[in-house]
Amino acid sequence: MAQILSPLPGTFYRSASPDQPPYKADGDAVSAGDVIGLIEVMKSFHEVRAETAGTNIRFIADNEDPIMAGAPIADLD
Amino acid sequence: MLKKLLVANRGEIAVRIIRAAQDLGIATVAVYSAADAGSLHVQLADEAVNIGPPAAKKSYLNVEAILKAARDTGCDSVHPGYGFLAENAAFSDAVTGAGLVFVGPSGDAIRMMGDKVSARSAAAAAGVPVVPGSAGRVEGLKAGHEVLTETGFPVMIKAAAGGGGRGIRIANSLAEFEQAFPQAEAEALAAFGDGGLYMEKVIGKARHIEVQVLADGSDAIHCYERECSLQRRRQKVWEEAPSRALSDRLREELCASAVALAKAVKYSGAGTVEYLYDDEADRFYFIEMNTRIQVEHPVTEAITGIDLVAEMLRIAGGEKLRIRQGDVSVKGHAIEVRLNAEDPAKEFAPFPGQVAELRIPGGPGVRFDSMLYQGYQVPPFYDSLLAKLIVHAETREAAIVRLIRALNELKIGGLNTTKPLFLALAADPAVRAGDVHTRWLEGWLIENAAALAG
Numbered sequence: 001m002a003q004i005l006s007p008l009p010g011t012f013y014r015s016a017s018p019d020q021p022p023y024k025a026d027g028d029a030v031s032a033g034d035v036i037g038l039i040e041v042m043k044s045f046h047e048v049r050a051e052t053a054g055t056n057i058r059f060i061a062d063n064e065d066p067i068m069a070g071a072p073i074a075d076l077d
Numbered sequence: 078m079l080k081k082l083l084v085a086n087r088g089e090i091a092v093r094i095i096r097a098a099q100d101l102g103i104a105t106v107a108v109y110s111a112a113d114a115g116s117l118h119v120q121l122a123d124e125a126v127n128i129g130p131p132a133a134k135k136s137y138l139n140v141e142a143i144l145k146a147a148r149d150t151g152c153d154s155v156h157p158g159y160g161f162l163a164e165n166a167a168f169s170d171a172v173t174g175a176g177l178v179f180v181g182p183s184g185d186a187i188r189m190m191g192d193k194v195s196a197r198s199a200a201a202a203a204g205v206p207v208v209p210g211s212a213g214r215v216e217g218l219k220a221g222h223e224v225l226t227e228t229g230f231p232v233m234i235k236a237a238a239g240g241g242g243r244g245i246r247i248a249n250s251l252a253e254f255e256q257a258f259p260q261a262e263a264e265a266l267a268a269f270g271d272g273g274l275y276m277e278k279v280i281g282k283a284r285h286i287e288v289q290v291l292a293d294g295s296d297a298i299h300c301y302e303r304e305c306s307l308q309r310r311r312q313k314v315w316e317e318a319p320s321r322a323l324s325d326r327l328r329e330e331l332c333a334s335a336v337a338l339a340k341a342v343k344y345s346g347a348g349t350v351e352y353l354y355d356d357e358a359d360r361f362y363f364i365e366m367n368t369r370i371q372v373e374h375p376v377t378e379a380i381t382g383i384d385l386v387a388e389m390l391r392i393a394g395g396e397k398l399r400i401r402q403g404d405v406s407v408k409g410h411a412i413e414v415r416l417n418a419e420d421p422a423k424e425f426a427p428f429p430g431q432v433a434e435l436r437i438p439g440g441p442g443v444r445f446d447s448m449l450y451q452g453y454q455v456p457p458f459y460d461s462l463l464a465k466l467i468v469h470a471e472t473r474e475a476a477i478v479r480l481i482r483a484l485n486e487l488k489i490g491g492l493n494t495t496k497p498l499f500l501a502l503a504a505d506p507a508v509r510a511g512d513v514h515t516r517w518l519e520g521w522l523i524e525n526a527a528a529l530a531g
Contacts, residue, residue: 042459043461
């Protein structure tokens, strides 16, 4: 099992904008380099990418959660 | 006079407003999100109320929570600061509707100035020059041709329903125009479900010059102008007053036009009328009016000696303007730089973190408006402004020398900030000569990327 950690402190978003579907749903497979969410830091947005491939992504952080750098965003099998 | 003020903001502007209120003997209530419990504005206010979680829309943008805090603490007034709810007409109405005083203009005035078309019409009606273009929507190519006689080329075609730079095309010739116009129509219809277009003359190299006004609902005065041409991504980074680009004659004309607009719309409080100034044509054009106190207000305070936030509070408390136009005069030159938690060496990446060490510049002609203290943890949830360094001296040249001196005194340990940018700009010949325009900094940043990274 692997974890995707937040690279930055800020606010976590599951989708590119409120009217878009989430980048990934719980249970999705993930390839290395896939965008799995956004972190908003001081009004600027940064993509969070999976560093390794995996299956069955399970999000720990909810949409719009405040998040610290190094905090887990999701588990991967 | 107001008795108890709720400050509906955070950061340096909340601190600034609390100070002005306390100087006038007005009790203060801070509001804060869970991420700001240790903030300076919370420490300095007489009382503080937690209004919700870190996300701004659940706290600083939460009208219900803010009004409840005002009621629970017995406030008679609310100051919105800048950003957040400051130019939200519904908030102004809600505050007034709750029986409180909104320190700023009425909801109707905010609405009128917040809408591009109605603001432009109001300005034109008050005799303020507007950027040549269509008075309203342009219906069809034939009508577009008529507008061209006023704008010439290059001309900007933009979607009426667009925003934030979307749906904008620029045509440099009649051939380009005839091609671009129908395309823009189709694009606007597809993107916004509304094919309506506007046209506007493109002002090539322009300076951003704005006039500070104070008004009490019937009378209005100006406090001269600020120049804010140094911008990155349309965000001002360095502001000064007065503008060295204007002749005395044009300065008086510009400032008089801002007063005429404020009077025409029966404006109340502090406001800023923004213009583009075209050096070559020696003409100015209205862009918009900001119905709030602005980040860069201290440069005006430095050269005029007027406490703008205190005057806002007096006007909101029902006083008439105390200052007559003839009493407002310019003394010396002031410059403000915005110290942001951004790393100029890394394309201005945000840099939240803890202030490990803090040395604040001082001495003659130096002002430092900030919410920083040693040990302060800069939260990642809000904008990156940490501090404003304002210097004032007899001349612009002396102000730049003083700016360098004060920047060298300043030490913010533990964070990367925009300080190196300002040291580099202060040494640049074009900045020293004041030979800049609103797109100058973007080019300079590309040319000087290596130096900033080093």
